[in-house]
Amino acid sequence: MTHLPFDFLFLSIATPLAVALILTLGLPKKWAQGLACVGFMVPAFIAVYLWMRFSHVPQYHTYAFYNVYDTGLGGLGIRLALGLNGISLSLFVLAGLVGLAAGLYALQSKVERLNLYLILLLVMQGGLMGVFASVDVFFFYFFHELALIPTFIMVGIWGGRDRNYAAMKMTIYLTLGAMLSLLGLIAIYVKSGGPQGGIGSFDLIYLRRELLENPLPAFAQKNIFGLLMFGFGILVSLWPLHTWAPLGYGAAPTSAAMLHAGVLKKFGLYGLIQIALPLLPLGVGSWNWLLIPLALGNVLVIGFVTIAQRDLKQMVGYSSVMHMGYAFLGVAAFSIVGAGGVVLMMVAHGFSVALLFLLSSSIYERTQTFNLGQMGGLAQKAPVLAAFFVAATFASIGLPGFANFWGELAIFVSLWSVSPWVTAGAVAGVIISAIYGLRAAANVFFGQPSAEFTKVAEQTPVVDLRWSEKMPALILLVALLFVGFWPKSISTPLNAALKAIYPAATSAVSTPVANK
Amino acid sequence: MAPTQLALLVLLLPLASAAIIALFLRRQGALASYLSVAACAVLAGAAFILVFSNQRFTAAFDWMQLGNLTISLGFKFDDLAALMLVIVAIVGLAVHVFSLGYMHDDGSRGRYFGGLSIFMFSMLGIVFADNLFMMFIFWELVGFSSWLLINHYMEKQSAADASKKAFIVNRVGDFGFLLGIIWCYSALGTVNLSKIALEVQGGSVIATAIPLLLFCGAVGKSAQVPLHVWLPDAMEGPTPVSALIHAATMVAAGIYMLCRIEPLFAAAPAALDGVMWVGVITAVYAALCAITQSDIKKVLAYSTLSQLGYMVAAFGLGRLSETQDVDGGKSTILLLAGAGVAMFHLMTHAFFKALLFLGSGSVIHGCHHEQNIFKMGGLAKRMKFTFATFTIGVLAIIGTPLLSGFYSKDSILLLAFEKNRLVFGLLAFTAVLTSFYMVRLWKLVFLGKSRGESAGHAHESGFSMLLPLIVLAALAVVAGDPRVLDLNIFRGIFLEVPDGQYHEHGHHVVFITSLTVVLVGGLSAFFFYKSDDKDTLAVKVPGVFGGLALLKASPDEIYNYYVAKVQDRFALVLNFLDQIVLSRAIIRGTAGFVGLLSLGARALYVGSLHAYVYWFLAGAALVWGFAAGIF
Amino acid sequence: MTIGLNEYLILSALLFAVGFLGVLVRKNTLVIYMCLELMLVASTIALVAFSRFNGTLDGNVFVFFILTVAAAEVAVGLAIIVALFRKRGTVQVEELNALKN
Amino acid sequence: MNADLVSIAQSNQWLALTPELLLGCLALLLLILEMVLPKKEHGAIPLVAIAGQCGVLVGLIINYRAAMHGYEIFGGMLRQTASGQFMRVFFVLCSILASCLGVIALARQKVPKVEFYHILLVVTAAMMLLAQSNHFVMFFVALETITVGFYVLVSYFRTNPLSLEAGLKYLITGALSSAILLFGIVLLYGVAGTPALPGHSVDSMNFGALQTFLAANPDNFLASVGIVLVLSGVAFKIGAVPFQIWIPDVYQGAPTPVTAFLAVASKAAGFAALLIFAQVFVAYRGVVVSLLSTLAVLTIILGNFGALTQHNVKRLMGLSGVSHAGYLLLGVVASFSVPQAIDAIYFYLVVYLCASFAVFGVMTHLAGENDADQELAHYGELARKNPFLGAVLAIGLGSLAGIPPLAGFIGKLLIFIAAFKAGLGWLLAVAIVGVVLSIYYYFGWIKAAYFPGPTTASPSEDAAEQPPAIAINVPMTVVLASLALISVLLGLFQSPLMTWIATLHY
């Protein structure tokens, strides 16, 4: 059904995994690196290629490039169905590009046991491509876990300070979140079998059709949505279930942090947008009383916490937590605008936070510290690095011209129908993020170099961003600017898909659901 | 070329220039500067063609669409936009050319000219914007370019701080602006400027809060009290930047935006009063502050604040109309529109303030980056052209008759006189102060003896710097001429501005007041201040000086107090709650508790067979309980 | 009063309980093992009684198996105890708790 | 004699028991070989055992469909079922793997070798019979054969007092549970044979007859006491709380191959019995379900909590095995209303087999002189010392933890789906908590094997001195690699196993 010579989606998942498998054989270093490079590039190119082809191919229930494989659980309604719709398309591209950037950055970094590092990263990459290419909810979850496991291991082996504790905490938290959401997904699956207890299916196309015709009872929707909300919430670091995130990102090696914070974390939100909201249209309304305060907690409380950070990586980690608050608010708004905003936000945040992690690591390489108080004046020595970092910072604080702005704007607009006060709270976050973002940039790059940095710079001369670092950074930055200047590249397919699967949402906009 | 394409060219040219500089010309400062200036020149030419060929049009295409939210990228090129375009193009070109000389020896010229180009792009975006979303987008972008340019001397801590402050304070204003836009969008279903006007004329009820929230944006961008704190600090940037961004164009964008949404204010008149009082307070306050400043750029900065207050106040005064009996029926004739007057002053101010800033730039450049006016003096001899043009600027700003500032200030005073006498009095007082501090500045800088090393070795600037001065000086003279107001191309905006034919009543009062204030302020300053390296006011009347200095310092103190003692401490408290209470105490506590449970569970396996047999006994009891139906 | 099934069952239960008591209180592994044998035998009493009162022979046949199994168990068990005694020099339960926690 | 007995004698279809008989003969053959072969050829005897078992396995699989499903043989002693057939294969597989591990482990100890395989084979045959048993006598005898065999196997390393102590503990607790089980059997026998009651049977120890009787007497107190006592005996085998108490001590003291066999085969035998009893006792589902639910909850909680801070890996495997028994119990409880749960249990068992033996295989290789002393700390830098063993360990543990894409995840998922369908909300919640806890200790183990220790000072020094490698021979490499591979492949492609399990339905 793909109308392409062969299944690109499958290829994009299989290539990195296959390369990882080959790497376990222990090739010579040059070969291994070259092969890994191919493993990272193939998905990225496929992603971009499919994005360009997307509007030219016929669609099967809003899914393009649709293909089904049976792995043996077909009798239970579990099949490996691959396809892209307007929602997953952009995230698929995000995964491909961030994966490429993370891979390239890993290739140039001087980590120990590089081979293992690359293997884990490739597995992660394969999983990520799978998450967004899956039409089957089970495989959606499955690939997420596949990508998650290498994260833990990478934090544990190559992590910074506190890596043991961080790896453990991350593991426990994320497993808990994953289990809760799995429970929710199983609930949907079981219920989709109908009251007579038919087999049911994990296939999203089936689920949408089935649950549109026979919606679940309200209380079931409420309970299942609650499970998904908290499960996914933990995965996306919903306040106050977020404490794993800054710690984990603070400790994670760069490429892992890039892939996790940039892409993998979006799994939860993607699940809410693609699965929970359309299938459980009554669910979000009954949870808004809780979801909105928590999401505002993300924005405002964590916003202030971010201001207080003195460690660059921690700050980036916290800022990522804060921005997830916007996304949750967009989910709470439950409208096409809100959901679209969330997707835009995910894509943009994915690129920008990956870029920030990458640059933080490059900064560390030059200053030997993450402590903001011990830096300063780096821009004189490394102007290109400074330019990239400033661009990333402004992207993450939502400057127009970068993709992030569109997501935030759409979410803010959608929030008005929920409550003007909530909108005001969310928009206030824009000020907060400007404060910490600019502060960090100023602390690192501007003013006079601190005594510590001067000492470090004497020992090892500071060089500007090398090309091997610049390439991955450029990929991310160009993507941010591209979407920022041409948001339609994402929003047009997104809009079409949302319109098709959010029949209930359009009515919810006119009747605000919160504040009862 | 079709006008739309031309407009697109105007808009995108500087962007292209910025992109090329950023990508390829970072190290080729000279090339970058030529490219940037060339781009600016071409765009200025195109702009002039657009404006003077009297082509007015609207055009739009969808930029992003989600559900029922459509954000379009469009041009609304009416007379108002044309006027603004002309101002931006002229001042922009002047500053570009001036920078060629001023920044000639700067190591990061590439970045500087790239920044200028980005700024031009963003500013033009605001000018052309046909809807509020688009305006907001470019609004933010000018904020960014302002940040970039203030931060130009980035190794200076003060510059880094100032740029940060400018952006953040602007964001506070934008907070309200964005909320206002969203509210407006949900109330009217559109943010297209033309459609808003139609909606309002169609009788849509507008909540007073909407225009007030939108005004917040202007408060930030145009540095009105209480968000004015960033502008004086922004003088850390290179002086041409101050001229372009922080005097002539960007800060005026707030006024421009207000004029754009004037129909909303017309529908919610209560909002206008608030706007007016903010403007008046800013005007008076900033003028008072300007008196104590010793930094040449700071004086001009406060003067800018004050003049911006003037414009905002003018806008806030609103429309002045009169009902007349015409052929038996009654008809309302619009006599004076605050928006038009404000734009008029905006235009004249743009020219003479840019002139003053560039002049001060020339002075600073000549004095080897000395900015303290008490270390200058006697520059009239050494820098003749600069002196002459600067003098014209001073005369224009204090409202000397026949110069541009006189006309625009006069029409504001006239409007105030008709609408609100208290405001009139305050604005007149401001005018006194204006001429007082401007003459003080002028005298201390140019007359007397050189008081400083650098002033002693001052030299006249080169041609590239003088040419803009001369052009701007000419404009400062003629821009206020009534014939300009009569130009057909700006009819749409200047129609209601009195063009020399003063309205009957009030005319004389206002005229006399104008003259008086200029003379009183100017002469008192001229004779009061001595050419000395100490502030005469501080020496003679330390009480007043201290009071004024306190007045100036207190908002900064409050700002600093807020940042250090409120915001940062609050952040620390929340951080404590997050990292210590939540992360350590609660989460780790839970983990520890689970660990204890686990130790307990492990301790069950005591190793003694007897204990294990008891387990079997317990198990037997348990299963028996199930069999007996106890459980 | 005739002796019925109940009496036999009670006897069986009591013997079972007494055996269990021994397992619970005795420290000597050998005695514990004897008590376990008592418990097995207690079960066989019930088995034989049921067999008798239900009129089926299977219960009695089952006892054959139980006795055989018990004998085998005793052999293995005593071998373990002896081996342990050789290693540790004791058969007291409380001294045999090297494996714990 | 009389026609009845003759017909019964005719039902003694020895052919149907070929695998068990072959195993028994193989066991005897080993003893004979020991006598006839010269001393230095004794090394070949284990290979004969393994090869013979492989032959049996192959034969079993080839003749998999030859069994007459639902047909009672040996006078009702045995009942051939598809699931019995499945379990036979399962046990032979376990036995092969345990033999392989035995080769490694026994080489380090000064103990007789051949008897180990002999007993292993007999125990395996008994397990196979247990899984097909249809009569309490058969059941009891098979069970006792298993148990007595394990007494010997657990204390097999008799030079190690810990092994003997474990044997003694297993002996006492095992005998105790046998006594309890026996009492339950006696009660059921008695009550089902009571002539006064409806549906009573002459052959009241036959499961079919018992099932009929229980259906006719749905609330007989004596029967329910018998049922719960029998279930307690089974609970001892599977290690369900509160009859799990012996597990850590015995697992720790027993030789590692025996521990593996105990953990997998013995537990599976318990579940095979439990599934049979679930059918037999179906009329008392109220009692059985509530009892098993409670046991499942307690088992999951206590197993996981106990394992959480455990640092002896054998005890850890024991306690985590307890929690796995809990998940499987969850499936058993669900199977009362959702037949699909049975598939899930079988799938889970296979997955558990692969993963556990993979882990135990690594443990066997890492065990030192003292087999009982296997600490987490010994696993430091395993991934460097022997990357292969490290990878096998990680895959095995990951599968046990239920991490996608490994097979353990699919196993848990199937169980959870079944439980959800059965509406076991609270049990499911407990299971989820258990899974999260289990991640901690499994991951902690992987951590110990993979993550650089806190003491590693500088990376350059590390690279200089490679830690001593751990030797592993080629056949074991193949075995462990295939276990790991199956653990991975079953996570990705379940079709082979699922279609196989699906044949259990007819």
Added chain:
Amino acid sequence: MHNVLFYLFSALTLGSALAVVSHKNTVNAAVCLLVSLLGVAGIFALLDALLLSALLILVYAGAVVALFLFIVMLLNPKSETQKPYKKISIVSGVIGAALLGLGLCSFVARGQFSTAPAAAVFHAGLKDYGAMLFTTYLLPVQVVGFLLLIAMLGVIVLSKKFEGQEDVK
């Protein structure tokens, strides 16, 4: 007569069982076990299972108890110097065992048995046992054979001295 014998044997069984539990001396305990088993044999006889009664005496008294005594002598634990049990464990043990006994007896109260005398009295001979063992229960018999074999092997493995290794002490 039947009744009297029943009580006699019951008392003998339970009494000597209690003596097994309580007697300090292991040898005496073993002897008490023998007595108890004799009581059980009597009960078997009362239940018309004469063959089993004989078997019990043969197997248990003849083999098992002898084995016990043998081991007890072999190990010669110093039972005289040590208390056989702790006081606290007696209390808890008695309570526990009493509970167990009560629980097991509870079916008498709640059971649906009639206390009617035995139903059809049968006199199974050796032949009947043999017929059953070699037809219906043929398979278990075979298995038990293997069970005995592995038990034997186990005992050998655990007890035999092997060359090249010596025991501690």
